[in-house]
Each structure stands twice: as C-alpha cells, then as structure tokens.
Amino acid sequence: MTKRIGFIGCGQMGQAMIQGMIDAGVVKAEDIAATALSDETIDFVTDEYGIQIANDNKRLARESDLLFLAVKPYVYQGIILEIRDEVPEETVVVTIAAGITLDAMKEAFGRNVKVIRSMPNTPSLVGAGMSVLCPNDFVTEEELADVMEVFESFGQAEIVEEKLMDAVPAVSGSSPAFVYMFIEAMADAAVQQGFPRDKAYKMVAQAVEGSAKMVRETGRHPGELKDAVCTPGGVTIAGVNKLEEVGLRSAIIQGMNACTDKSKELSGKK
Numbered sequence: 001m002t003k004r005i006g007f008i009g010c011g012q013m014g015q016a017m018i019q020g021m022i023d024a025g026v027v028k029a030e031d032i033a034a035t036a037l038s039d040e041t042i043d044f045v046t047d048e049y050g051i052q053i054a055n056d057n058k059r060l061a062r063e064s065d066l067l068f069l070a071v072k073p074y075v076y077q078g079i080i081l082e083i084r085d086e087v088p089e090e091t092v093v094v095t096i097a098a099g100i101t102l103d104a105m106k107e108a109f110g111r112n113v114k115v116i117r118s119m120p121n122t123p124s125l126v127g128a129g130m131s132v133l134c135p136n137d138f139v140t141e142e143e144l145a146d147v148m149e150v151f152e153s154f155g156q157a158e159i160v161e162e163k164l165m166d167a168v169p170a171v172s173g174s175s176p177a178f179v180y181m182f183i184e185a186m187a188d189a190a191v192q193q194g195f196p197r198d199k200a201y202k203m204v205a206q207a208v209e210g211s212a213k214m215v216r217e218t219g220r221h222p223g224e225l226k227d228a229v230c231t232p233g234g235v236t237i238a239g240v241n242k243l244e245e246v247g248l249r250s251a252i253i254q255g256m257n258a259c260t261d262k263s264k265e266l267s268g269k270k
C-alpha cells in the first residue's frame with residue numbers, strides 16, 4: 001500500500017476523496033497531507049479531517065509517494081511548473097481534471113513521470129464514488145494495483161483506455177450534477193402536490209438509490225425493470241408517455257454529449 005498520500009488542492013473533490021479513504025480505514029489521516037491557497041481552507045481541513053495541510057506545494061511534491069493534483073484544470077500548468085523538479089522518480093502523480101491528457105502531463109513535466117489520469121466523482125465523500133483511471137506506460141502493474149486499492153476504498157473504480165477518458169465525465173464524473181437536477185425537479189413536483197420539502201427529498205432520493213441498486217444487483221435490463229413498474233392502463237405509463245413526449249431521453253443524451261464535447265475541447269481534440 002502507498003505510504004504517503006499528497007493532495008495539491010483540497011476543495012470539493014480532494015476533500016471527498018480524503019474523507020472517503022479515511023472512513024474506509026485503508027489510509028490513516030496522519031499519512032495524508034495536502035495544500036490549499038487560503039487560510040480558511042487550511043483551518044477547515046485541519047479541524048475536519050486531522051490531516052497535515054499547509055501551502056507548500058514543493059515540499060508536498062517531494063514528500064508524497066502518491067500525489068493527487070486536485071486543483072482546477074486552469075491551475076495545472078502553473079502547479080506543474082512549480083513542482084516538476086521536486087517530484088521524485090518513483091512518485092505516482094494522479095490527475096483528476098477533465099481534459100488533462102497523459103501527453104500534456106509529459107510535456108508539462110518535460111521528462112518521464114509516472115502519471116495516472118483519473119476522473120473521480122463527489123459521492124466518494126460517502127464511500128459511493130465511481131472513479132475511472134488510465135495509467136501511462138511508466139506506471140507498473142503493482143503501482144496501478146496500489147492506486148486502485150486507494151480509489152476502491154471510497155467506491156468503485158475502473159481502468160479504461162485513454163481514448164475513452166473524455167467521455168467519462170458525462171457518464172460518472174459530472175453525472176452526479178445531472179442526477180441532482182433530476183432529484184431537485186422531482187422534489188419540486190412533490191412540493192407542488194403538497195409534500196413538505198424534507199419528505200420530498202427523502203422519498204425521491206430513496207427511490208433513485210433503490211432503482212440504481214436494482215440495476216446493479218438484479219442485472220436486469222433497465223427497460224425490463226421499467227416495464228415491471230408500469231401497470232396496464234395505470235398511472236406509471238401515463239407519466240412515462242409524457243416524459244417521452246417532452247424528450248427526456250434525448251435531453252439526457254444531448255446534455256451528456258455537450259459534456260463530452262467540452263472535455264474533448266479541453267483535451268485539444270476539438
């Protein structure tokens with residue numbers, strides 16, 4: 001298992017992974033260190049997670065066996081310029097930003113560095129993350145297995161070829177945002193019918209979580225599961241028909257394609 005884990009940047013995504021890995025007990029808080037810009041984040045993270053956090057990126061880069069770059073994509077270039085001479089040869093660097101390719105990392109470092117391009121998601125915070133990884137040629141199988149163990153501590157993880165990485169945000173990295181929109185809209189409809197807001201969120205979230213569990217645990221086709229809910233001449237098919245009429249499926253596909261197009265644009269492919 002990787003010994004010292006460093007996070008350059010410790011915002012929404014960094015904290016979600018840190019909380020997830022501490023809760024899982026795979027990594028101890030004292031083996032995790034991070035950096036952030038503001039005193040506000042540094043104070044909050046110290047109190048909340050009990051990890052070491054400061055604003056010294058170079059030191060963190062020197063002292064980490066596994067180094068996550070958990071900053072916004074437009075900060076990557078500057079951070080790599082700052083740390084590229086500090087990262088030891090044996091350190092594995094993990095990117096988590098959309099559109100940062102393995103080639104771009106090699107170019108930014110100006111030398112051969114072990115890099116894993118990854119795309120996690122925020123449900124990692126509660127141990128229900130979905131992460132997708134793609135290593136470069138310098139990462140050994142043993143190192144990849146170690147890093148997979150870290151990612152799997154806060155959810156599920158998959159390895160894919162890099163050509164698929166631009167499509168991953170739409171499927172699992174960004175898609176929690178789409179699902180939250182869906183949940184919010186369903187709760188709005190429930191509130192319109194007179195349910196209190198808190199009950200509406202509880203009922204909708206449980207229905208969404210249960211449906212996802214059914215897909216995963218029964219292995220049945222989603223269409224078959226949908227059919228099992230629709231009583232002939234009943235209430236469900238009336239709702240299904242209206243959603244088809246207003247283009248729910250097409251709206252989702254268009255939203256996902258826009259997300260993938262943006263990722264390709266950031267990767268320099270469009």
Ligand SMILES: NC(=O)C1=CN([C@@H]2O[C@H](COP(=O)(O)OP(=O)(O)OC[C@H]3O[C@@H](n4cnc5c(N)ncnc54)[C@H](OP(=O)(O)O)[C@@H]3O)[C@@H](O)[C@H]2O)C=CC1
Nearest residue numbers: 009010011012013036037038041070071072073096097120
């Ligand atoms: N949010 C999400 O759902 C997902 C995000 N990602 C990717 O994760 C990355 C981070 O996103 P997110 O966590 O949402 O962003 P946040 O803005 O929440 O976090 C960014 C962090 O970077 C820190 N930071 C900024 N500049 C520096 C610097 N020069 N040195 C050290 N730390 C710095 C910030 O510090 P401070 O807090 O002090 O401002 C902050 O802690 C992005 O590349 C994003 O694409 C990937 C998958 C999902």
Ligand SMILES: O=C(O)[C@@H]1CCC=N1
Nearest residue numbers: 097098169173174175
């Ligand atoms: O919006 C973004 O670019 C990041 C990547 C996936 C989720 N958030």
